[in-house]
Structures are given as C-alpha cells and as structure tokens.
Amino acid sequence: MSKKLTTREEDYSKWYNELVVKADLAENSAVRGCMVIKPYGYAIWEKMQAELDRMFKETGHENAYFPLFVPKSLFEAEEKNAEGFAKECAVVTHYRLQNDPDRPGKLRVDPEAKLEEELVVRPTSEAIIWNTYKGWIQSYRDLPLLINQWANVVRWEMRTRLFLRTAEFLWQEGHTAHATKKEALIESKQMQEIYAIFAEGFMAMPVVKGAKSESERFAGAEETYTIEALMQDGKALQAGTSHFLGQNFAKAFDVKYTSKEGKQEYVWATSWGVSTRLIGGLIMTHSDDFGLVLPPKLAPIQVVIVPIYKNNEQLDLISEKVSVMVSDLRKKGISVKFDNRDTFRPGAKFAEYELKGVPVRIAIGARDLESNTVELARRDTLEKQTVSQDHLADFIENLLEDIQNNLFNRAKEYRDEHITEVSNFEEFKDVIENKGGFVLAHWDGTEETEDAIKEQTKATIRCIPNDSKFEAGTCVFSGKPSKQKVLFAKAY
Amino acid sequence: MSKKLTTREEDYSKWYNELVVKADLAENSAVRGCMVIKPYGYAIWEKMQAELDRMFKETGHENAYFPLFVPKSLFEAEEKNAEGFAKECAVVTHYRLQNDPDRPGKLRVDPEAKLEEELVVRPTSEAIIWNTYKGWIQSYRDLPLLINQWANVVRWEMRTRLFLRTAEFLWQEGHTAHATKKEALIESKQMQEIYAIFAEGFMAMPVVKGAKSESERFAGAEETYTIEALMQDGKALQAGTSHFLGQNFAKAFDVKYTSKEGKQEYVWATSWGVSTRLIGGLIMTHSDDFGLVLPPKLAPIQVVIVPIYKNNEQLDLISEKVSVMVSDLRKKGISVKFDNRDTFRPGAKFAEYELKGVPVRIAIGARDLESNTVELARRDTLEKQTVSQDHLADFIENLLEDIQNNLFNRAKEYRDEHITEVSNFEEFKDVIENKGGFVLAHWDGTEETEDAIKEQTKATIRCIPNDSKFEAGTCVFSGKPSKQKVLFAKAY
Numbered sequence: 012m013s014k015k016l017t018t019r020e021e022d023y024s025k026w027y028n029e030l031v032v033k034a035d036l037a038e039n040s041a042v043r044g045c046m047v048i049k050p051y052g053y054a055i056w057e058k059m060q061a062e063l064d065r066m067f068k069e070t071g072h073e074n075a076y077f078p079l080f081v082p083k084s085l086f087e088a089e090e091k092n093a094e095g096f097a098k099e100c101a102v103v104t105h106y107r108l109q110n111d112p113d114r115p116g117k118l119r120v121d122p123e124a125k126l127e128e129e130l131v132v133r134p135t136s137e138a139i140i141w142n143t144y145k146g147w148i149q150s151y152r153d154l155p156l157l158i159n160q161w162a163n164v165v166r167w168e169m170r171t172r173l174f175l176r177t178a179e180f181l182w183q184e185g186h187t188a189h190a191t192k193k194e195a196l197i198e199s200k201q202m203q204e205i206y207a208i209f210a211e212g213f214m215a216m217p218v219v220k221g222a223k224s225e226s227e228r229f230a231g232a233e234e235t236y237t238i239e240a241l242m243q244d245g246k247a248l249q250a251g252t253s254h255f256l257g258q259n260f261a262k263a264f265d266v267k268y269t270s271k272e273g274k275q276e277y278v279w280a281t282s283w284g285v286s287t288r289l290i291g292g293l294i295m296t297h298s299d300d301f302g303l304v305l306p307p308k309l310a311p312i313q314v315v316i317v318p319i320y321k322n323n324e325q326l327d328l329i330s331e332k333v334s335v336m337v338s339d340l341r342k343k344g345i346s347v348k349f350d351n352r353d354t355f356r357p358g359a360k361f362a363e364y365e366l367k368g369v370p371v372r373i374a375i376g377a378r379d380l381e382s383n384t385v386e387l388a389r390r391d392t393l394e395k396q397t398v399s400q401d402h403l404a405d406f407i408e409n410l411l412e413d414i415q416n417n418l419f420n421r422a423k424e425y426r427d428e429h430i431t432e433v434s435n436f437e438e439f440k441d442v443i444e445n446k447g448g449f450v451l452a453h454w455d456g457t458e459e460t461e462d463a464i465k466e467q468t469k470a471t472i473r474c475i476p477n478d479s480k481f482e483a484g485t486c487v488f489s490g491k492p493s494k495q496k497v498l499f500a501k502a503y
Numbered sequence: 504m505s506k507k508l509t510t511r512e513e514d515y516s517k518w519y520n521e522l523v524v525k526a527d528l529a530e531n532s533a534v535r536g537c538m539v540i541k542p543y544g545y546a547i548w549e550k551m552q553a554e555l556d557r558m559f560k561e562t563g564h565e566n567a568y569f570p571l572f573v574p575k576s577l578f579e580a581e582e583k584n585a586e587g588f589a590k591e592c593a594v595v596t597h598y599r600l601q602n603d604p605d606r607p608g609k610l611r612v613d614p615e616a617k618l619e620e621e622l623v624v625r626p627t628s629e630a631i632i633w634n635t636y637k638g639w640i641q642s643y644r645d646l647p648l649l650i651n652q653w654a655n656v657v658r659w660e661m662r663t664r665l666f667l668r669t670a671e672f673l674w675q676e677g678h679t680a681h682a683t684k685k686e687a688l689i690e691s692k693q694m695q696e697i698y699a700i701f702a703e704g705f706m707a708m709p710v711v712k713g714a715k716s717e718s719e720r721f722a723g724a725e726e727t728y729t730i731e732a733l734m735q736d737g738k739a740l741q742a743g744t745s746h747f748l749g750q751n752f753a754k755a756f757d758v759k760y761t762s763k764e765g766k767q768e769y770v771w772a773t774s775w776g777v778s779t780r781l782i783g784g785l786i787m788t789h790s791d792d793f794g795l796v797l798p799p800k801l802a803p804i805q806v807v808i809v810p811i812y813k814n815n816e817q818l819d820l821i822s823e824k825v826s827v828m829v830s831d832l833r834k835k836g837i838s839v840k841f842d843n844r845d846t847f848r849p850g851a852k853f854a855e856y857e858l859k860g861v862p863v864r865i866a867i868g869a870r871d872l873e874s875n876t877v878e879l880a881r882r883d884t885l886e887k888q889t890v891s892q893d894h895l896a897d898f899i900e901n902l903l904e905d906i907q908n909n910l911f912n913r914a915k916e917y918r919d920e921h922i923t924e925v926s927n928f929e930e931f932k933d934v935i936e937n938k939g940g941f942v943l944a945h946w947d948g949t950e951e952t953e954d955a956i957k958e959q960t961k962a963t964i965r966c967i968p969n970d971s972k973f974e975a976g977t978c979v980f981s982g983k984p985s986k987q988k989v990l991f992a993k994a995y
Contacts, residue, residue, distance in 0.1 A: 040635065041577055042570045042622065047635050050565035050650065057566065073542035074549065078534045079571075079624075079655055079671050080593075083600070085533060087610045097600040101572075102612050103624065104596045106659040108575070108589040118579045120594050120621055129612055130534065132571075132595065132624075143532065143539050152846065158542065163571055163655065167598040179571050354644065 016366075018300045023244040027295060031173045034303045034367050036290065044171040044178030048287065051367065052174075054311035055290055056181065060161065062213050062308075063183060063285065066205050072157040072185060077139050079163075080130035085138045089263035092137055095230020099167040101132040101178075132165040137231065137282055140186045141260040148188060148278055150269045155198070156188040174291035175248075175503050182286035185253075188278045190268065192257075195279035196234075199255040202283040203236035206251035214289065215306040215419035216240050216296045217426045218250060219449070219498060221474025226458050229282075233257035239473045239498065241426045242295035245447020247473045247500035250292050253283035291503070296422050297391075303368025304390055306418050307411040314340060314347040314407060315369045317360045319376030326351065329375055332400070336373075339404035345411065365390065370414050371407060391417050432496070439487050439499070443468045449500045453493035455486035464488050470499040508858075510792045515736040519787060523665045526795045526859050528782065536663035536670030540779065543859065544666075546803035547782055548673065552653065554705050554800075555675065555777065558697050564649040564677060569631050571655075572622035577630045581755035584629055587722020591659040593624040593670075624657040629723065629774055632678045633752040640680060640770055642761045647690070648680040666783035667740075667995050674778035677745075680770045682760065684749075687771035688726075691747040694775040695728035698743035706781065707798040707911035708732050708788045709918045710742060711941070711990060713966025718950050721774075725749040731965045731990065733918045734787035737939020739965045739992035742784050745775035783995070788914050789883075795860025796882055798910050799903040806832060806839040806899060807861045809852045811868030818843065821867055824892070828865075831896035837903065857882065862906050863899060883909050924988070931979050931991070935960045941992045945985035947978035956980050962991040 016033065017025045032038050036052030039045075048056065064074070080103060087093040107124035111117045133139065140158075147153060165179045185202060189195040203220055210218045218238035228235040232254035240250045261267070261277040270276050297304040307313050316333050320326040333349050340347045348369075350360055357374065364372050374386040385403065388395045391414050398406055429448025433439045442450050450470065454460060465471050475497045484493045508525065509517045524530050528544030531537075540548065556566070572595060579585040599616035603609045625631065632650075639645060657671045677694060681687040695712055702710045710730035720727040724746035732740045753759070753769040762768050789796040799805050808825050812818040825841050832839045840861075842852055849866065856864050866878040877895065880887045883906050890898055921940025925931045934942050942962065946952060957963050967989045976985045 038635075038638075040570045041574055041631065042572045045570035045572060047570065048568040050567045053567045054565070056568075073546070075542045075545045076540040076548075076673060078532045078537035078539065079657065080534045080537060082533055083610060086600075087608075090608060093600075093610060097602075097610055100598065100600050101595045101622070102597040102600065103593045104612065105594040106592065108578075108585075108592050108594065108623070110589075116579075116582060118575060118585060118589055120596065130593070131600070139533065143530075146530075165571065181568060 016300060016302065019243065026300070027291075028173065030294060030298060030302060036294075036303075037173045039173065042178070044168060046173050046177050046179075048181070051311060052290060055293070055305070055309055056287055058309045058311065059209075059213070059289060060183075063205075063209055064161075066209065067159050067183075067185065070157075070201065070205065072159045072187075074160065075158050076160055076162070077136050077143060079133055081133050081136070081139045083129045083131060085142050086131045088138060088142075089231050089260055091259070092135075092231030096134040096166070100134060101165045101167055103130040103132065133162070134164055134166045135282075135284075136160065136162070136164075136184055137186065137256070137260050138264075141264040141266060141280070144186075144188055144278070145264050145266045148266055148268050151190050151271055154188055154190045154268060154278065155194060157185075157198075158187065159183055159185040172291075174287055174294070176288075180286045180288065182284050184282060184284040187281045188261075188266070189281070190270065190276070190279070192279050195281050196255055199234065199236055199253045199281040199283065202253040202281070203238060203251075206238050206253065206283075206285060209285075210238055210240065210250055210289075211419065213306065213308045214293050214296070215308075215415055215422060216250070216292055217419065217423040219474060219476050221476040221479070221498065223252075223474060224461060224472045224497070226461055227472060229254045231256060231259050233259070237474050239449075239500075240292050240296065241429055241448060241500070242292070242503065243425070244295070245429060245501070247449065247502040248288075248292045248295070249473070249502065250289060251283070251285040254281060256280035256282060297418050298368065301393070302366035304418070305368035305370060307370045307415045310368065310370050311346065312348045312364075312367075312369050313345050313411060314371045314373060315364045316347065316349045316373045316375065317357050317364075318349075318351055319357050319374055321377070325377050328377075328380055332380065333375065336400070336403055340407060343404055343408050345404070345407065371410060389414055391421075430498075433487060436487050439464075440468055443470045443499070443501065447501070449473065449498050451496045451498055452487035453484035453495070454497045455489045455491040455493050457489070457491075460486060460488050464499065469501050471502055473498045473500050473502060508792060508794065511735065518792070519783075520665065522786060522790060522794060528786075528795075529665045531665070534670070536660060538665050538669050538671075540673070543803060544782060547785070547797070547801055548779055550801045550803065551701075551705070551781060552675075555697075555701055556653075558701065559651050559675075559677065562649075562693065562697065564651045564679075566652065567650050568652055568654070569628050569635060571625055573625050573628070573631045575621045575623060577634050578623045580630060580634075581723050581752055583751070584627075584723030588626040588658070592626060593657045593659055595622040595624065625654070626656055626658045627774075627776075628652065628654070628656075628676055629678065629748070629752050630756075633756040633758060633772070636678075636680055636770070637756050637758045640758055640760050643682050643763055646680055646682045646760060646770065647686060649677075649690075650679065651675055651677040664783075666779055666786070668780075672778050672780065674776050676774060676776040679773045680753075680758070681773070682762065682768070682771070684771050687773050688747055691726065691728055691745045691773040691775065694745040694773070695730060695743075698730050698745065698775075698777060701777075702730055702732065702742055702781075703911065705798065705800045706785050706788070707800075707907055707914060708742070708784055709911065709915040711966060711968050713968040713971070713990065715744075715966060716950075716953060716964045716989070718953055719964060721746045723748060723751050725751070729966050731941075731992075732784050732788065733921055733940060733992070734784070734995065735917070736787070737921060737993070739941065739994040740780075740784045740787070741965070741994065742781060743775070743777040746773060748772035748774060789910050790860065793885070794858035796910070797860035797862060799862045799907045802860065802862050803838065804840045804856075804859075804861050805837050805903060806863045806865060807852075807856045808839065808841045808865045808867065809849050809856075810841075810843055811849050811866055813869070817869050820869075820872055824872065825867065828892070828895055832899060835896055835900050837896070837899065853880075863902060881906055883913075922990075925979060928979050931956075931962075932960055935962045935991070935993065939993070941965065941990050943988045943990055944979040945976035945987070946989045947981045947983040947985050949981070949983075952978060952980050956991065961993050963994055965990045965992050965994060
C-alpha cells in the first residue's frame with residue numbers, strides 16, 4: 012500500500028484530494044478541469060442514480076435526452092440565464108480537422124469548416140429544452156410535462172476540484188412545465204424534499220432545506236430552493252437545488268397553452284438538479300484519516316470477507332464456509348466480496364478496504380472454523396467483535412442498518428453543534444473564523460449587506476431556512492430591521 | 504389521432520421517419536443533425552441499457568467515465584484513428600461568450616478566450632482513455648483492465664436520420680487492455696457474441712456475425728468484428744462492432760506493462776460499442792404499416808388494458824376487476840398500463856397503442872364482466888381472441904414469450920430468404936437491385952474489387968461471416984481466385 016493519508020487536522024483540502032485519488036474514486040485528466048471517474052467512484056454514482064431515478068419515476072417523471080449543444084441564438088434567448096452562464100461556456104466553432112500543412116502527420120482546425128452559428132456546449136439545458144417544449148405543449152391536456160435527463164454538462168470553471176467543481180460533470184436535470192404557478196411551486200418544493208430525503212436517507216448527510224437569497228439564485232429563476240450540508244471542516248456544501256422559473260423561459264421561447272377556458276396562457280416552469288458533486292459531499296461528511304467511510308446504502312461493496320490462512324488446505328476449508336455466507340448475504344440483497352487473492356497479505360487487504368470505506372469487514376481464519384465464529388470490523392467506528400457464524404446474515408443486515416443510522420446521527424450531531432445563533436457582527440466573525448459551520452443571524456434583506464458580509468468574512472447566505480420563523484429583529488451587520496434569521500457559512 | 508402512416512410499400516424511408524416521430528420516439532432538434540430522444544424512445548433505450556449493462560458486468564466489466572473532450576494533441580496521436588475521424592469532429596476553440604457590442608442583449612464568442620489547444624468533442628474515446636490507461640497499467644497484475652463507458656459522442660455527419668445516423672448519439676464504448684494478443688482477441692470475439700445474444704434474444708433481430716474487410720474496419724483497428732442485421736427494405740444495418748486494436752493505441756500512448764518474467768511489453772487492446780442506432784434497427788426489423796411492433800422484452804409497456812364502458816358505474820366495476828389483473832401481472836414482472844382516461848374513446852386508444860407497438864392489448868367491457876372474459880389483441884399478428892379471466896396472468900406470460908419468439912422467427916425467416924448465393928456478377932447485380940438483402944459471393948480479397956463493386960451496385964462487404972467455410976472459388980467480379988464467400992449488401 013502507498014503511504015498514509017495526510018490527516019484532516021494537518022490539511023483538510025490535501026486530505027480530500029489524496030483520498031479521492033488513493034481510494035480510486037477519480038483523478039484529474041489531460042483536459043484542464045475535467046476528471047476521470049474511476050470504476051469505484053462511478054459505482055457510487057450508479058447507486059446514487061438508481062435511487063434518485065426510482066424516486067423521480069415514482070413521482071411521475073420520465074427520462075428523455077436533449078442535445079449536448081445549444082445554438083447561440085437559443086442560448087441567449089433568456090437573458091438572465093445567458094448572462095449567468097456566458098462567462099463559462101465551451102464553444103464549438105468548427106466541425107472538421109484537416110492535415111496541418113506545416114506539421115506532417117498532425118492535424119489542425121479546417122478554417123473552411125466554420126459553423127454558421129456557434130454551438131454552446133450545454134452548461135444547463137433550459138434553453139434547448141424550452142425551445143423543444145414549444146412543439147410539445149399546445150393545450151392544458153399536455154400539462155404537466157414532467158421530464159428528467161441524465162447528462163453531462165460543461166461549465167468552464169477556473170478553479171476546479173475533483174467532484175466538487177469540475178469543468179465537465181455528470182448530473183440529472185429535471186425540467187417540468189405546468190399550467191399554474193401553484194403547481195410549479197409545489198413541484199419545485201417537492202423536488203427539494205426528494206433531494207433532502209435522498210441526502211439524509213441514503214447519503215446519511217443531514218441537510219438544511221431553504222430558499223436562496225436573490226443574489227444566490229440560479230440565473231433565470233424566481234426562487235431557488237436548496238439543500239445545504241455541512242462538511243467536516245465547517246464549510247457548507249450546496250448539495251442540490253430546485254428552481255421555480257416562473258414564466259421566464261415560457262416567455263423567452265413563446266411556450267403557451269390553451270387553458271380549459273380556451274385562453275392562451277404562458278406555461279410555468281421548474282428545473283432541478285443534483286450532480287457528481289454529491290460524491291464530494293459524501294466523502295467530506297463521513298470519511299476519516301484512514302480513508303473513505305461509506306454509508307451502506309451507497310457502498311458498492313457492503314461486506315468484504317478476507318480469509319486468514321497458512322496453506323491451501325486451510326483456504327479450502329475457509330472458502331467452503333464462506334461460499335455459504337456469501338450466498339446467504341446475497342439472498343438478502345447485500346453486496347459482498349470474497350477477497351481470496353493470494354498476491355496480497357491480509358494486512359494489506361484490511362488497509363485497502365479501510366481506505367475504500369467498505370462498511371463491514373469479516374476476517375475468517377482456521378481458529379474461527381473451530382469456534383464457529385468470524386471477526387467482524389465495522390468501518391464507521393473501527394470497532395471489532397467476534398460473532399457467531401450462526402445467523403450471520405441476519406446479524407450483518409442489522410449491523411448495516413446500525414451503521415447507516417450511526418453515520419447519519421454522528422453527522423447530524425456535528426452539524427447541529429455547528430449551527431450557531433449570533434446577535435452581533437463580532438460574534439458572527441468570531442464563529443465564522445474560529446468555530447466554523449453555519450451561523451444563524453438576522454439580515455436586513457439587502458444585497459449590499461450580503462456583499463459587505465461576504466467581503467469581510469467570505470461567508471455567504473446559504474439559505475433562508477424553510478423552518479425559519481418570522482420574528483422582528485435587527486440585522487447583524489447593518490442594524491436595520493429584519494424579519495427573519497438566515498443561515499450564513501463559508502461554502503464550497 | 505393524426506392521419507395514417509405512409510405505407511412501407513409507398514416509401515419505406517418516409518414510413519420510417521413518420522413512424523419515429525408519430526410513435527413519440529424521437530424528433531429532430533434545433534441543432535443540425537442532433538435529435539431529441541422523447542420519453543417513449545428513451546424508455547426503450549433504458550431497457551436496452553439495463554440488459555447490456557447486466558451482461559457486461561456478468562463478464563467482469565466495470566463502468567467508468569472519461570472526459571467529453573479530447574485535446575487535439577492526444578486525438579492525433581494514433582494516426583489512423585485520427586485520420587478516420589478528423590473529417591467529422593466538432594471542435595471547441597473558445598471558453599467564454601461576452602456581450603456583443605454590435606447587438607445589444609446578444610452574445611458573441613470572446614476573442615480573448617481562445618483555448619491554447621483546441622478540444623475535440625469525442626467521436627470515440629480511444630485516445631483519451633489510452634492516455635489515461637498509461638497511468639493505470641504498470642504490471643501484469645493490473646491486467647486485464649475491463650472498462651465500459653455509457654456516454655454521448657459526436658460525429659459531424661452530413662446526412663443524418665433519426666437514430667440511424669445522428670451528429671450526437673448515445674452509446675456504450677468498452678475499452679479493455681490485456682497482457683496478450685490471444686486474450687484481447689478472445690475478448691473482442693466475446694463482445695461480438697454478447698452483442699449477438701442481445702440482438703437476437705432481446706431485440707428479436709437475427710444477425711450475421713462476421714469480420715469486416717480491411718477497408719470497412721474501424722480506424723485504428725486490426726480486426727473489426729460485426730453483427731449485421733437485415734432491415735425490411737432489404738438493406739443491411741451494422742448493429743454493433745467489436746474491435747481488436749492490436750498494440751496500436753498502446754504504442755501511440757506508450758502503455759507498457761512489466762510481465763511476470765520482468766520484461767516490458769506493450770499492452771493489447773480492444774474496444775466495442777453499440778448505440779442508439781439499435782433503436783432504428785429494432786423499428787425496421789419488426790414494425791408495420793400500423794406502427795411500431797416491439798418485442799416484449801424491450802417494450803416499455805408490455806400490456807395495456809382499455810376499459811369499454813357506457814357509464815361510471817360500469818367503469819367502477821371494470822376497474823375493480825382490472826386492479827386485480829394489474830396486480831397479478833406486476834407480480835410476474837410484467838409492465839402493464841390501465842388506460843382509464845376519459846378524454847379519449849377506446850378506438851383512439853387502440854390506434855395509439857397499435858402505433859406505439861404495445862405487444863398485448865386487453866379490452867374489457869360490461870359483457871366481459873358477465874362472461875368472465877377479456878378481449879385480447881396481439882400486436883405482432885393483429886389477431887384478437889376472447890380468453891377467460893381465470894389464470895389470465897399465466898396466459899399473458901406465455902403469450903409474451905410467444906410474441907417474442909414469433910417476432911424473432913418471422914424476422915429470421917425473412918432474413919434467411921434474403922441471403923442469396925450468387926456465382927456471377929449479373930446475378931449479383933440482379934439480386935442487389937431487385938430482390939435486395941444479403942448476397943453471398945466469392946471475392947478476391949482486394950480493395951480494388953470491393954471499390955468497383957460498390958461503385959457499380961452501391962453494395963459493400965458487410966462481413967466475412969464467422970461460419971463462412973474456406974473453399975476454392977473465383978471472385979464474382981474479377982474472376983480471380985477466392986478462398987471464401989463473403990456477404991455483400993447495400994447498407995444503412
């Protein structure tokens with residue numbers, strides 16, 4: 012095995028980068044800012060996709076696929092959206108390469124093959140999709156239109172980090188069309204709720220649900236609902252957003268429907284997305300100095316079995332026992348790997364699965380055969396125990412549930428300890444600088460104050476929490492009247 | 504419902520285009536040559552993906568994800584591959600838009616934001632992947648490396664048709680690395696076999712397995728193994744290919760491994776892919792003048808139930824019966840839809856599901872309640888029968904299997920009737936022009952003859968069939984000696 016990870020205490024950012032690479036999740040590629048998602052990392056994404064896709068379909072959404080490219084004239088049609096993304100667009104200008112006369116064997120862009128209209132590689136698909144919806148929506152009978160797309164998108168970010176911020180990333184983007192404002196609002200809140208259920212129930216990552224302030228909204232949205240998680244270093248992570256788009260895109264692309272009453276009305280829209288960024292959140296919620304810690308519900312391998320043997324005879328006897336265990340576990344839908352490679356010693360295997368965050372490790376040796384036991388180690392607490400081989404599958408099924416719950420509770424405890432209410436700006440700065448985490452404080456509702464606070468502390472308004480009560484107060488920064496406390500934090 | 508489809512007899516190509524759009528599978532987009540895959544079409548793709556992905560994983564492959572973009576210097580590294588794709592590459596040259604000073608509210612490419620090196624939108628990923636594998640492979644212990652990617656690719660085709668040839672399409676591309684030539688050859692043939700099993704067993708589309716002639720090989724391959732299907736209009740469709748790449752990419756990207764004996768060796772490679780083109784093949788294998796005909800194993804809806812009622816009381820009674828049927832069918836894993844919309848009459852619903860190719864349609868009315876029957880229509884033969892409600896789920900389970908088999912047998916019969924052996928060029932031309940289908944003929948093995956035949960008949964060598972025996976003969980065109988018959992056809 013390669014040498015130990017940098018500890019989180021030493022350098023959290025370095026720890027993260029090392030862990031992503033050493034645990035075989037992803038790596039940087041030859042393309043600036045784009046990552047390669049390695050099989051182990053991709054397997055986590057597949058598990059995430061499967062659960063989300065199921066939840067989307069259960070709530071009536073269907074998948075479809077729209078073009079990667081957005082012609083510039085469509086891209087610029089909804090001005091706020093275009094303005095928001097213009098600075099980070101990859102643009103296709105040519106459609107052919109040719110032999111380079113100056114460099115034999117090399118190619119160059121064929122200057123004759125210039126596109127009449129440049130194509131933007133989608134940073135998000137509202138424009139191309141709403142241009143398509145124009146043809147799909149005529150009558151109230153065509154609504155609601157509930158569509159999701161699994162796709163890659165490109166945003167030419169200057170500072171990138173594996174999973175958290177990459178020039179290309181994978182995501183899903185839902186795009187729905189509704190007859191009424193109320194329906195669209197309900198949809199956008201429903202999707203926020205689904206994201207929260209996924210984050211907490213599967214990722215074991217507690218989130219605060221809330222609405223974005225105007226300056227933090229998606230470009231072109233009238234409301235952005237968000238789920239905000241807290242990472243171990245005290246920084247927040249925006250983990251998923253759901254946008255109420257009003258009639259902005261319907262107006263930009265002239266999408267109207269005939270109502271039951273025979274009137275022509277603009278359609279109401281939502282869009283919502285989560286991305287491979289979630290994997291970054293998963294890592295920074297649970298992992299430790301020994302490596303990844305994965306919640307069982309998203310772990311590609313939930314149980315690994317390592318044989319401890321001195322000779323082939325022993326291995327044969329162990330393998331026989333293990334094959335029954337494996338079959339019992341698989342019957343329960345538990346994914347299990349029997350690592351009988353003879354090229355690695357047990358100690359190296361233990362370290363590997365620790366690094367890769369496999370929730371439960373079973374070691375079984377000759378003595379265990381005699382005593383009808385196995386040694387069982389849980390990744391979350393690093394505790395070991397000797398348990399009977401009888402009813403092992405039942406035991407592990409319960410244990411996996413325990414681990415899932417323990418991870419959530421542990422993360423929630425940390426998160427709850429790191430929501431600090433403050434009543435003046437000195438306290439605010441102190442918490443942001445020294446303790447970290449979320450700060451709950453009154454805000455006067457102006458962008459000037461938001462900007463000034465960001466300028467001085469790097470903290471931004473993460474959200475106006477859904478459960479934030481209306482109460483008279485004074486802004487922590489300006490001293491002006493405030494109606495509500497909002498949540499601040501430094502963020503990824 | 505919209506008016507009837509153009510018949511296949513009238514204009515096969517028009518029939519196809521109309522059917523794809525009217526059955527809600529896909530449509531052209533605002534981007535030249537790129538399609539929108541609509542939810543019903545995408546649901547078929549999801550079914551295909553699920554089966555293929557399962558087969559890939561069962562044979563030890565893992566999924567991963569590599570960047571969309573290929574830096575030009577990597578793209579051109581393997582010269583044959585680069586040459587083969589250079590003419591159809593979308594190229595990203597800039598990474599930012601800005602306000603257009605001449606057109607207020609509009610955007611233009613920011614001339615300052617030119618990339619130092621142009622990025623090719625992947626037409627296929629050998630280059631970016633082999634550049635990555637260089638870092639992953641050091642020792643024989645790292646081999647074989649068996650990786651697959653589900654992704655979008657872009658090939659700037661000039662003449663496009665929905666599903667069959669589009670500028671952007673969805674596909675999977677497997678890229679494997681092996682220690683020996685033999686292993687790589689076995690892998691590439693295994694994947695051809697998996698594609699054939701999928702085509703015949705799930706798509707009910709018979710295929711001929713064979714090897715491509717040199718001129719028809721994938722750019723950069725040493726062998727291309729293909730599965731070739733026959734469409735109803737007598738034209739062939741290349742449905743999937745698996746390439747033995749030799750050490751070409753290993754050499755271009757300097758990917759070596761240390762063998763057990765401690766020697767440095769270049770790695771052997773394969774790649775293989777199938778795409779959304781398969782949906783075009785599915786349509787042109789089974790469908791008829793009334794619309795789509797889908798094999799049950801890939802039909803998003805396998806059974807539709809349409810109630811026939813005069814009043815709500817009748818509908819309630821019918822719905823009660825139907826809910827039991829639905830639950831019985833779902834228990835068997837059969838996907839079923841109860842279409843109780845009151846906005847459409849039964850006749851319109853029948854036409855819709857006929858158009859959409861739902862394999863089994865059940866109609867149930869008040870009289871059926873009395874007689875404990877349903878009316879059952881199968882889409883493949885358009886036959887109707889009255890069957891008992893008792894054991895209906897068992898009956899339908901068998902029926903779906905029958906339909907699946909019938910579709911395969913029917914397509915195979917047609918295909919077999921359209922493999923014509925010829926011994927001279929007059930016959931060859933006659934069959935290609937008048938009867939259509941595959942022509943089996945001796946070929947002298949030269950590219951000149953291939954080109955001349957293509958020039959005169961538009962037929963190309965589809966493959967040298969795996970089961971083609973070695974036998975002395977004379978080339979159907981040149982009269983020169985030939986060792987083997989090969990398969991010609993006009994092709995999509």
